[in-house]
Amino acid sequence: MRVVVCLKQVIDPLTPASTLALDRNEKKIRAGVTAPPVINGFDEQGLEAALRLRETNKDIEIICLAAGERFSNDVMKRSLAVGADQLILVQDPSLDTWDPYPIAAALAAAIRQIGGADLVICGRQGSDWDNALTPYILADLVELPLLTLAKSVTVADGKRVEIERVLADGSMRMNAQLPALVTVTSELGALRMPTVSARLAATRKQPRQFALAELGTAVVPGHAPEVVDLAIPVTGRSCTFIDAADGPSAGVRLAETLLQAGAIRLGGER
Amino acid sequence: MTGILIVAEVDAGELRPEFWELVTVARAMSATLSGGISIAVIGAKVDAAARQTAGIGEVHVIEDDRLADPWPEAHAAALIQLSGELAPQMVIAPRTILGAEMAARLAVRCRWQLVQDVTQIEATADGGLQGVRPVSGGAVAATIRAGAGPWVVVPRPRAFAPAEAGTGAESIAPLRHSFAPPALATACETPKRIAVEGISIDRAKTVIAGGGGLCGPEPFTLLREIADLVGGAVGASRVAVDSGWVQSALQVGLTGKTIAPDLYIAVGISGAIQHLIGCSSSQVIVAVNNDASAPIFGVANYGVVGDWKEVMPAFRDALAGRTA
Ligand SMILES: Cc1cc2nc3c(=O)[nH]c(=O)nc-3n(C[C@H](O)[C@H](O)[C@H](O)COP(=O)(O)OP(=O)(O)OC[C@H]3O[C@@H](n4cnc5c(N)ncnc54)[C@H](O)[C@@H]3O)c2cc1C
Ligand SMILES: Nc1ncnc2c1ncn2[C@@H]1O[C@H](COP(=O)(O)O)[C@@H](O)[C@H]1O
Numbered sequence A: 001m002r003v004v005v006c007l008k009q010v011i012d013p014l015t016p017a018s019t020l021a022l023d024r025n026e027k028k029i030r031a032g033v034t035a036p037p038v039i040n041g042f043d044e045q046g047l048e049a050a051l052r053l054r055e056t057n058k059d060i061e062i063i064c065l066a067a068g069e070r071f072s073n074d075v076m077k078r079s080l081a082v083g084a085d086q087l088i089l090v091q092d093p094s095l096d097t098w099d100p101y102p103i104a105a106a107l108a109a110a111i112r113q114i115g116g117a118d119l120v121i122c123g124r125q126g127s128d129w130d131n132a133l134t135p136y137i138l139a140d141l142v143e144l145p146l147l148t149l150a151k152s153v154t155v156a157d158g159k160r161v162e163i164e165r166v167l168a169d170g171s172m173r174m175n176a177q178l179p180a181l182v183t184v185t186s187e188l189g190a191l192r193m194p195t196v197s198a199r200l201a202a203t204r205k206q207p208r209q210f211a212l213a214e215l216g217t218a219v220v221p222g223h224a225p226e227v228v229d230l231a232i233p234v235t236g237r238s239c240t241f242i243d244a245a246d247g248p249s250a251g252v253r254l255a256e257t258l259l260q261a262g263a264i265r266l267g268g269e270r
Numbered sequence B: 001m002t003g004i005l006i007v008a009e010v011d012a013g014e015l016r017p018e019f020w021e022l023v024t025v026a027r028a029m030s031a032t033l034s035g036g037i038s039i040a041v042i043g044a045k046v047d048a049a050a051r052q053t054a055g056i057g058e059v060h061v062i063e064d065d066r067l068a069d070p071w072p073e074a075h076a077a078a079l080i081q082l083s084g085e086l087a088p089q090m091v092i093a094p095r096t097i098l099g100a101e102m103a104a105r106l107a108v109r110c111r112w113q114l115v116q117d118v119t120q121i122e123a124t125a126d127g128g129l130q131g132v133r134p135v136s137g138g139a140v141a142a143t144i145r146a147g148a149g150p151w152v153v154v155p156r157p158r159a160f161a162p163a164e165a166g167t168g169a170e171s172i173a174p175l176r177h178s179f180a181p182p183a184l185a186t187a188c189e190t191p192k193r194i195a196v197e198g199i200s201i202d203r204a205k206t207v208i209a210g211g212g213g214l215c216g217p218e219p220f221t222l223l224r225e226i227a228d229l230v231g232g233a234v235g236a237s238r239v240a241v242d243s244g245w246v247q248s249a250l251q252v253g254l255t256g257k258t259i260a261p262d263l264y265i266a267v268g269i270s271g272a273i274q275h276l277i278g279c280s281s282s283q284v285i286v287a288v289n290n291d292a293s294a295p296i297f298g299v300a301n302y303g304v305v306g307d308w309k310e311v312m313p314a315f316r317d318a319l320a321g322r323t324a
Helices: A043-055 A099-115 A134-141 A194-204 A246-258 B018-029 B047-052 B073-088 B097-110 B220-230 B238-242 B308-323
Strands: A002-006 A020-024 A028-030 A061-068 A086-091 A119-123 A146-156 A160-167 A170-177 A181-184 A208-211 A224-233 B004-008 B037-043 B058-063 B089-094 B113-118 B120-123 B129-135 B140-146 B152-153 B186-188 B208-209 B235-236 B263-267 B286-289 B302-305
Touching: A002 A043, A002 A134, A002 B220, A020 A224, A043 A061, A043 A119, A043 A146, A043 B152, A061 A099, A086 A099, A119 A246, A119 B263, A134 A181, A134 B097, A160 A181, A194 B235, A224 B152, A246 B286, A246 B302, A246 B308, B004 B018, B004 B047, B004 B097, B004 B208, B018 B037, B018 B089, B018 B120, B018 B152, B037 B047, B037 B073, B047 B058, B058 B073, B073 B097, B089 B235, B097 B113, B097 B152, B113 B120, B208 B220, B220 B235, B220 B263, B220 B308, B235 B238, B263 B308
Parallel strands: A002 A061, A002 A119, A061 A086, A086 A208, A119 A181, A146 A181, B004 B037, B004 B089, B037 B058, B089 B152, B113 B152, B208 B235, B208 B263, B263 B286, B286 B302
Antiparallel strands: A020 A028, A146 A160, A160 A170, A170 B186, A224 B140, B113 B129, B120 B129, B129 B140
């Protein structure tokens, strides 16, 4: 069984807004030069889901797939270090875009090129643009059933995928016949650490590079709105720090301050 | 032809309150879009909810047992069906787990432009739309422009004031459509719902939230005691949810809830941008954190630099003393 995990390389989402560089001509968000990119967090969790599947279904091949303008090999090869069998990088300048349609088209073409997949796993959203759209388009283009927001993923007798979907107030079991596409959410848990030997073995493995041209994707017309400007929003309030001799007196003083300011009404309405 | 179709989400028989924010957006947009406002009510047992929406516009109901659970593919199929029948210029859906997914599936299937998570939206002179939305977890605000419609618009929760409930415009009977989906490729079981203790964070006037600094589930009992004293709700950061200390319903932030209570108290929460986007519209923000450089203080009105284990019990006792 072949599992394709879609990995997006993104700016580290913990980069403070103040150090982001906005390219307002190109409409791109860039990190300060010193900050290395990361694999989108939810996508790492998608890879973890695939690795867990392989613990119970031995004959699973895990192929990681990324589309982008350029990649940090060190960052992307972390997928090989934790146990992915292959890493495929689809590279083209046009893939550095907020528009998920060309990206999904590239991913779909790559999946076709390698002969298809039984299960495609994506993250719930990219932390760069927060679009949460690529998996919908990809599922539409490759005509796969789509199950979203999985906190667990299992495969029954190689035929059906079952997930536990996170809801606002609980969860719901869902399933679909394979081949299918699943998106995962953070409740799934973090990606495991690589073992030393696996990390060493991975340094010898190389990603496979695909140029967009050799995949022969048809140009998908842009259906996404266009970004016309970017700005760092001004946030911030001026904080009144509670001065007190120790923790407990600070707690008491905080209560008094909030009552006085009318921010707390005791026994207040719900 | 329909101008605007609002998706009225019904959850366990109840109209979700986000609906009234969508009405505000629809009314503003209807100044430039002809065809009036219609409502899509999709689910099983939706009569009461449909009646509540009747003052707003023409109500279209798809009621079917297969729509009893929040099964995304089925609900999206119903919305796609209605959109085919009514040919709206604009569909407005709530940014809930189900609503956002219905919007995405509709937009992708029909290749309509999805204008999602907008905090502002207006029609442009050339017949398009322009809006502003947060991206990168809220670190950046993007101005986006969409060409000619149809559009699927998903407003950011709390960014638009809720409209007043319909005032008795004589309610015309809803128009019923029978559900005729294509073959559905996914299946779902009835959800396991975990009842939230107390009021839910999106309705509470005061929310006291705990994060990674609480180091376990037990301290949430203390937060619960404080919440009870002030008639509020307990919330949490993603670290607390992912660690399994509290249920997902309590999560505030980018992939949790967006709330705007009168008072938000963050205890042991660092203030990552993805958390702040869910609470920064609160009227008053209080932070308790032992790290004076934690970003949460940058958005707080009141701050205590200290250990919650010392500060919060005294805070509770001070409030309890006042109520006794
Ligand atoms: C795409 C994406 C989506 C995300 N969505 C969300 C979301 O919806 N909601 C969300 O919350 N996060 C979200 N995050 C995660 C976010 O980036 C942070 O990792 C998270 O908010 C951190 O939670 P925290 O501040 O509670 O925990 P930590 O980062 O662990 O911080 C704990 C804080 O507690 C303080 N502390 C420690 N001990 C004490 C003590 N004894 N007394 C007082 N203070 C103490 C520390 O100084 C620290 O500031 C998302 C991230 C990404 C990339
Ligand atoms: N450029 C990309 N390369 C590989 N996977 C991607 C890419 N963009 C998006 N994805 C996948 O689609 C999910 C949602 O991304 P997005 O639609 O950008 O929010 C991500 O979590 C990834 O799994």
